[in-house]
Amino acid sequence: MADPVDVVLQYVEKNGEFDTLQLSKEINEDHQKIVGAVKSIQSMGDIIKTDQVTNKHWELTEEGKDVAKNGSYEARVFNAIPAGGITQAEIMKSVPNAKVGFSKAMQAGWIVLDKSSEGGPKVQRKVENIDDSVQQCVSQFATMDLSGITDAQKAEYKKRKLVTEVKVVSYRISKGENFTLTISKPEVDLTTKMIQSGSWRTKTFKEYNFEALGVPPQAGHLHPLLKVRAEYRQIFLEMGFTEMPTNRFVESCFWNFDALFQPQQHPARDAHDTFFISEPQKAGGFPMEYLERVKKIHSEGGYGSQGYKMDWKIEEAEKNILRTHTTAISARMLYQLAQEKEFRPVKYFSIDRVFRNENVDDTHLAEFHQIEGVVADYGLTLGDLMGVINEFFKKLGIEKLRFKPAYNPYTEPSMEIFSYHDGLKKWVEIGNSGIFRPEMLIPMGLPKDVSVIAWGLSLERPTMIKYKIDNIRTLMGPRVDLKMVYNNPLCRLDK
Template sequence: MKMGTWNGPPLKPYNFDAKGINMANGALHPLMKMRNEMRKILLEMGFEEMPTNNFVESSFWNFDSLFQPQQHPARDAHDTFFLKKPASSTIEVTDYMNLVKKTHSEGGFGSIGWRYDWKQSEAEKPLLRTHTTAISSRMLYQLAQQKQFRPMKYFSIDRVFRNEAIDATHLAEFHQVEGLIADYGLTLGHLIGVISQFFQKIGIQRVSFKPAYNPYTEPSMEIFGWSEERQKWIEVGNSGVFRPEMLLPMGLPPNVQVIAWGLGLERPCMIATKCKDIRELFGPKVDINMVQNFRFVRYDKLKP
């Protein structure tokens, strides 16, 4: 056999019009695609991603560290999935826990507190985290323990759990997008500016704000986006400035403020996929064909 010659059977010309075998292939769920896009946006805005790999949290980090009183309705078994085994967890930051206890029961840092008998046994109850703000609290505490404070921008996108009735717009588990900035001299104007920039990047060009109440932020604002399709404002998130009663016991400097906002991932994803029932987007009723055919997210085409 000489180089460049073929001694085998005659070769048939390749038919470029012939169809190949349909091969089974995987596809990212629309929620994952939207999560990836939002993650890119927040990284481009200079935010650092927080570790969110612990679904099980103590009531201390989920509620108490956020200056949320132990009698708050959100801590009731009707709203929170408490664990039976183990029945309690260990709070490893004893000095900080005692400051939180004093702030709740007696006041401090310019506050009169909630004026009730704070119980460590209540704070030690383990649960499925009800919001990713439990991670934000841990990260801010770690930031406060550094020898010299440095401004930080954090974000997280991960799953949270609520003991809610399941219907077309509610699930017992969903994904929360959260962002926060810790720096000197931050104001409500900075919060409004950052929120507006973020929502413009995800396709909601017009946002408005309404005063609200949260136990751990003051002032607090609900975020509304304008829907061209419905010709009305719809609620798309929540926001606020963390209270001194939450930040000062951690050890953060008195002139440091923390602004934060959050939203659910499922609602914009329902808009993108034109899904009317959230159970068809996330859960056992998901249409596999929808997952296979949903190609990408175009935020400039989304309507809230």
């Protein structure tokens, strides 16, 4: 088409007043293009007057079009019934959306299910003729003349997704004070040429539009997991915790299992549950005196413990794996703490990735993130553990907690943490916790009257709940849609 700005001006000159939708129809041009022209004329002063109008009208959906053409599903069910009746299974096969059609036809009293007929129940016609008022009504929606159609019918067909109500914003245009047919488009850029030739002196320039939205900056966007991680980190920091350095995915069995008093025959150390590294296969650089004490507690016991009374082999401890929990880092940190001249109480946390050789499904991946909190101090008790955990979850807005006795090789007692999920209306497991065993702490060199309480949970579970994601593969892995990352809002865990 000619310049849409000219088209609009000519049209208003000819017609005096008009609606942009009317023009769009008449010259068969995209309405948005005309609206664009109107807005650009608007920006040049009072050339035209504009009034925004909101129009609503009904349109048939694809399904609605099908019903208008071929009849309602209930009529199609009715029509598909031969003189002798038909089984329900056959009806279901022969008509699209037969389930809906069947129940509507039953409701209308058009058909019956005759249980007494030979060879099993059959669907029979109950009346001779039907009047397919749905088809008639829906067809009427296409004509834009809705006389005789009640609001209840409109609501019903909308609910059945046969029709939709569409809103279109258009503009009524009339001449303004400074109406003219010949507007010269103002310049948008001051160029070198204009300066050199001096032509800028006589040109008009477009005014700055300070209301215009800027171009969204091409900045990075945090993934939902990272947003939720930032919130958890904030909570730990508020509670005076220090972050542990978790920058290693490859860990030795020694720190991942042995230091945590996990027996060498434990099933978690199996290739079914753990990823073993082939290159390099072995780790080294262990603090040997400590390693000897770990060996001793496993094989012979000590400090009142019987140990496992089994051979402890360094070959097992040397194996490199992908860490199965961040508790390996807690072990390293506690060992380091024990090497300091004098014991000082600490509160540590970490949030990072761990790996388990699991079958992948909607809620499990072979890697996920663990959130872990550890407190070491003199004389901590189970009451302290429950207290910190309550405090921690309170900051997340979770107040209904229950603890259930559990088993971990490295904690005694151990407790699973459950919280009442208001949406699911049941208690769901949200974490695991315990008091680290003396068999783990004393070989490290920590004083005997120091106890260490700890708890762990996954980052994925609260993130999925927060962002209403029900398949973990939407959140992690090759199927992640970057739009999901761009568009998801920042989070507040307690909201």
